[in-house]
Amino acid sequence: ANKYKIAVIPGDGIGKEVIEAALAVLDALASAGGSFVLDYEHFDWSSERFKTTGSYMPDSFLDVLQPKDAIFFGAVGDPTVPDHISLWSLLLPIRQRFQQYANVRPIRVLKGIKSPLADCKPGDLDWVIVRENSEGEYAGQGGRTHQELAIFSRHAIRRIFRFAFEVAEKRPRKLLTFVTKSNAQRSGMVLWDEVAYEVAKEYPHVTMDKMLVDAMTTRMVLRPESLDTIVATNLHADILSDLAAALAGSIGIAPTSNLDPTRRAPSMFEPVHGSAPDISGKGIANPIAAFWTAAEMLDWLGEKADAKLLMEAIESVCGRGILTKDLGGSANTAEVTDAVCTAIKESAQAQ
Ligand code: NAD
Ligand code: IPM
Ligand code: MN
Numbered sequence: 001a002n003k004y005k006i007a008v009i010p011g012d013g014i015g016k017e018v019i020e021a022a023l024a025v026l027d028a029l030a031s032a033g034g035s036f037v038l039d040y041e042h043f044d045w046s047s048e049r050f051k052t053t054g055s056y057m058p059d060s061f062l063d064v065l066q067p068k069d070a071i072f073f074g075a076v077g078d079p080t081v082p083d084h085i086s087l088w089s090l091l092l093p094i095r096q097r098f099q100q101y102a103n104v105r106p107i108r109v110l111k112g113i114k115s116p117l118a119d120c121k122p123g124d125l126d127w128v129i130v131r132e133n134s135e136g137e138y139a140g141q142g143g144r145t146h147q148e149l150a151i152f153s154r155h156a157i158r159r160i161f162r163f164a165f166e167v168a169e170k171r172p173r174k175l176l177t178f179v180t181k182s183n184a185q186r187s188g189m190v191l192w193d194e195v196a197y198e199v200a201k202e203y204p205h206v207t208m209d210k211m212l213v214d215a216m217t218t219r220m221v222l223r224p225e226s227l228d229t230i231v232a233t234n235l236h237a238d239i240l241s242d243l244a245a246a247l248a249g250s251i252g253i254a255p256t257s258n259l260d261p262t263r264r265a266p267s268m269f270e271p272v273h274g275s276a277p278d279i280s281g282k283g284i285a286n287p288i289a290a291f292w293t294a295a296e297m298l299d300w301l302g303e304k305a306d307a308k309l310l311m312e313a314i315e316s317v318c319g320r321g322i323l324t325k326d327l328g329g330s331a332n333t334a335e336v337t338d339a340v341c342t343a344i345k346e347s348a349q350a351q
Contacts, residue, residue: 001030003037004069004301007266011090012047013275015074017283018290021337022072025291025310028341029298032348034306036298041068047078047086056089062097065266070297073270074290079277091270095133098265100258101156102163103133103234105241105272106296110288112318113249113327117224125224125248128171130164131237132156133258136188138234152188152233154195161199163261164231168206171228176208179216179232179240192233217243245272250326252286255293257300269297283332286324288314291340313343 010019026038043064045057056076058064065071076090077083094100108126109115115125135156161178168176178196182189193210200208211219213236219226220243232240245254254272271289279285291314299307317339323329324336331339 001035001037002301002303003039005067006038006040006297007043007065007068007071008040009043009045009071009090010074011045011076011275012078012086013075013277013280014273014285015076015275017280017285017333018271018287019072019074021287021333022290022294024337025287025313025340025344026294028344029306029310032345033351034303036301036303036306045090047076047081050081050086050089056086061094065094065098068266069301071266071268072294072297073268075271075273075275077275077277092138094268095258096138098258098260098268099134099262100260100265100267101132101134101159102257102259102261103131103237104167104257104259104296105129105131105237105244105254106292107241107244107248107254109248110253110318111315112321113253113323115247115249117221117247120224120247127224127227127244128167128229129237129241129244130160130167130229130231131241132160132232132234134234136234152191154191157192157195158199159261161196161231162202164229165199165203165206168229169203173228174206175228176206177211177216177227177230178208179211179213179230179236181213181236183212189233213240216240220244220247241272250286251289252324252326253288253292255289255296257293257296259300267300269293269300283334284325285333286326287333287336288318288324309344309347310340313340313347316343316347 010016050056076086106128109122111122139151164176168174180189180193182193245251251273256270256272258268260267271293273289295307295310322331322336322339324331
């Protein structure tokens with residue numbers, strides 16, 4: 001079996017609950033004939049740690065994480081710590097310092113899950129949002145990227161567009177929608193548009209269209225089937241991806257990969273959702289975002305068959321109506337987790 005070194009950082013709130021659930025599912029997958037072995041190192045980097053020791057993670061975090069094949073992250077955020085302190089002490093420095101510049105957020109209506117949009121069935125909403133993850137509106141707030149003062153640099157725009165075109169090119173529809181606000185945001189976004197058309201010339205087989213971010217929200221709601229791959233800035237994609245998750249059923253299902261496409265640094269995998277203090281400790285968090293995130297991690301590591309098997313297990317459990325409250329069901333985290341583990345074992349036995 002292929003062995004991978006994984007840093008596990010559950011963090012705060014429901015981050016701890018959904019990561020524990022996802023590790024159970026990954027174990028089930030590995031022992032049901034999976035072709036991988038995960039060698040975990042667990043880190044207590046969290047608001048708890050901050051409150052007792054004064055820091056979220058050691059100063060040496062880059063050296064500690066560098067040898068890992070991937071980072072599996074839960075969520076950070078605690079009602080007693082200002083959010084800009086917690087986020088800029090843990091999650092955002094890892095993304096920026098490792099130059100995980102492509103934040104990839106696939107989202108679709110899974111079998112068995114009902115979209116809040118009338119008549120929206122699996123297949124009608126099937127998107128990949130590519131989020132610029134290294135600068136843009138998030139630049140210069142403590143991140144030490146190589147162009148700390150730049151908000152939108154040509155270099156970063158070009159690499160995220162190339163990445164997005166590569167994603168779009170591998171999908172059947174070969175359609176890339178780029179999101180902008182160049183009508184108002186003259187600084188940066190005019191350059192964003194310019195680079196979009198420049199890079200488009202390298203990908204003649206991909207159809208590209210342009211949307212202003214405000215109009216994009218209406219298109220996502222009214223014509224979800226007209227979209228496929230989407231590329232947007234750090235902040236725009238942050239907002240659009242929560243909308244996308246809700247349109248696909250719940251923020252509780254949506255996964256994220258923070259990729260360093262050069263593979264010089266480890267990439268980081270996490271649910272889109274946060275620490276959800278309103279439901280944490282109750283055992284009712286939806287673990288599907290963490291499961292789907294685990295599947296994305298396996299896929300990135302090259303374990304494509306197991307990633308696919310995990311997604312099928314998730315969809316078979318959803319299809320049987322075993323859903324948490326956010327999806328209109330009454331199952332708790334443990335029940336969904338057990339059902340997915342059982343589905344994995346059954347499908348492995350059937351093979
Ligand atoms: P949130 O995603 O934590 O919660 C928003 C709403 O969605 C809440 O009502 C919550 O109960 C619900 N929800 C989220 N995940 C769910 C799940 N898996 N199952 C069921 N319901 C779920 O966003 P927020 O409330 O804006 O932020 C809470 C804290 O998390 C803040 O401190 C924020 O800064 C932080 N945050 C962290 C991350 C991250 O670590 N990646 C992401 C977003 C927010
Ligand atoms: C996300 C989150 C983070 C972001 C916050 C918590 C800093 O909302 O991963 O979507 O904006 O990137
Ligand atoms: Mn967000």
